[in-house]
Amino acid sequence: MKVLMLVQSPVAGDSRVLREAATLTAEGHSVHIVGRDVPDGFDPGEGVTVESVSRSRGMRPPGTPRGVGVAVRTSSGPWTTLRRAARWLLLPEHRERTERHWRDDAAKLLAGRPAPDVVHAHDYNTLALGAELAGRWHARLVYDSHELWFDRGLPGRPTPLARWRGRRTETRLAARARVVLTVSEGIAVRLRRRGLRDVRLLRNTFPLDGHEPPDLPATPAGLAYAGRIGPGRDLEAVAGAAAALAPLRTVVAGPADPGYRLDAPGVEVLPPMSLAEVDRLYQDVGVAVVTLTDTCLNHRLALPNKLFHAVRAGVPVVAANLPELHAVVLRYGLGRLYQPGDASSLATAVRAVAADYTEHVEAVRKARSELSWEHDSRVLADVYADLEAA
Incomplete structure (x- = not known):
């Protein structure tokens, strides 16, 4: 079958997405991934193709360091406090805006493309687009929930009403999926309690590739x-x-x-x-x-x-x-x-x-x-x- 995967994470660093794509191509399917921040020349593996859709840069102030291990001087004072308060207040809306921006641009990218047989939506932030495309193309929908999305600990102000609405929307859209995949039995139980019928456990394990690990010393270093x-x-x-x-x-x-x-x-x-x-x-x-x-x-x-x-x-x-x-x-x-x-x-x-x-x-x-x-x-x-x- 022809499989379209949607994922808002940086594809090159998402081992779960790449492992799943490799497994499906080994089973004879073809996989096209629409993701984010794909570096030039990145090889996703035999039988897998990939395209990148950018998201906005975020709320990181210009010049904020990305490194680790170096002491960084930060300014203080009323304006700094005000900026931090504004960031805390606006972060939830900013997250939603950047995720929606990716979905809009991905939809434009895919407009007019041949229909796949399966749309595989990784995480909630691709689910609405995945459900829309699957309905338009009469394709099968798979929802791959890497996290219990609306129960994550996130920076920014609390949004209990938005989380409640989000769970309801997630359940409604996920009910259109033929199968829901998730990473732990605890999350699977909670998704089943929402009425989702076919929820299967697909853990974030790694391939052994036939290699045995070396012998280790009697004590750790x-x-x-x-x-x-x-x-x-x-x-x-x-x-x-x-x-x-x-x-x-x-x-x-x-x-x-x-x-x-x-x-x-x-x-x-x-x-x-x-x-x-x-x-x-x-x-x-x-x-x-x-x-x-x-x-x-x-x-x-x-x-x-x-x-x-x-x-x-x-x-x-x-x-x-x-x-x-x-x-x-x-x-x-x-x-x-x-x-x-x-x-x-x-x-x-x-x-x-x-x-x-x-x-x-x-x-x-x-x-x-x-x-x-x-x-x-x-x-x-x-x-x-x-x-x-x-």
């Missing part, structure tokens, strides 16, 4: 976080635990949110890495940390891809003690849990993993085949087989 560097990731707890865990290394690697600084003593801050480079980082230090703040329902129900990347690399984890993470980590014996926001708890969990390191490594490697994309991709292949048969 440190811990590493690899992912977005910004608020909501509980990196303050990682920084706070670093001194207590010395001489163990504490490494943080990834792209930094504008203006976010992580310059704590004892923390090595590294730039973004490829998947293979993260594998090697995890294996070099020995423990992966999967951190999230306990600040919203979406975090409590999340299963971050960092967890499954650690499993792919064959290393134990220290993960935030949130319901979905709690269930998976303890079920498979992947490591230990810590209380979000508590640096002392995180340090204690790292020491506990180090004390039983060999046993945790064995448990992770025993779970690799079940917690892999080779296992979970069959869910996606079966979804599309059902659509084709229908």
Whole structure:
């Protein structure tokens, strides 16, 4: 079948979207992705084509630093306070405006194109366009909910009424989908409670590619976080635990949110890495940390891809003690849990993993085949087989 994927995230860095596209092309389908911020020359994989639609730059003031690890002087005073208050007040409308701008431009880009067989909408901010196009083209609609969208913790003023309306709109539009995919059983349960009939679990696991991880030393050399560097990731707890865990290394690697600084003593801050480079980082230090703040329902129900990347690399984890993470980590014996926001708890969990390191490594490697994309991709292949048969 011909599949059109819609996604507002930067495609080159969205491993879930690219894994799904690769799986579908391996099943004989063709995939065209309309995404955002696709770099020149980017190769999405054999059988996959991609186009980019830009969004507005955002509300970042000109000159705001993007780097990490450097102290930045910021102005203070009444005008600065006023600007911050205005930003806090206007952020929700700005987010909606930029997302709507992308949908409008994507619709113009696709006008007059041949109809696909399936429109695959990634996340709520593409769902309205996906439902509109699927109806116009008489195509099948798939809704891929990467998050519990209206239960995320977002900067800016609270918008309870808009969130309530958004959930109702999401449910109405998602009901048009033949299948709804999501990333954790906790989110799937809540979507089913809204009356969505066919909700299937497609976790953010990683392909093993037939490779066995290397043997690890009897004790870890440190811990590493690899992912977005910004608020909501509980990196303050990682920084706070670093001194207590010395001489163990504490490494943080990834792209930094504008203006976010992580310059704590004892923390090595590294730039973004490829998947293979993260594998090697995890294996070099020995423990992966999967951190999230306990600040919203979406975090409590999340299963971050960092967890499954650690499993792919064959290393134990220290993960935030949130319901979905709690269930998976303890079920498979992947490591230990810590209380979000508590640096002392995180340090204690790292020491506990180090004390039983060999046993945790064995448990992770025993779970690799079940917690892999080779296992979970069959869910996606079966979804599309059902659509084709229908």
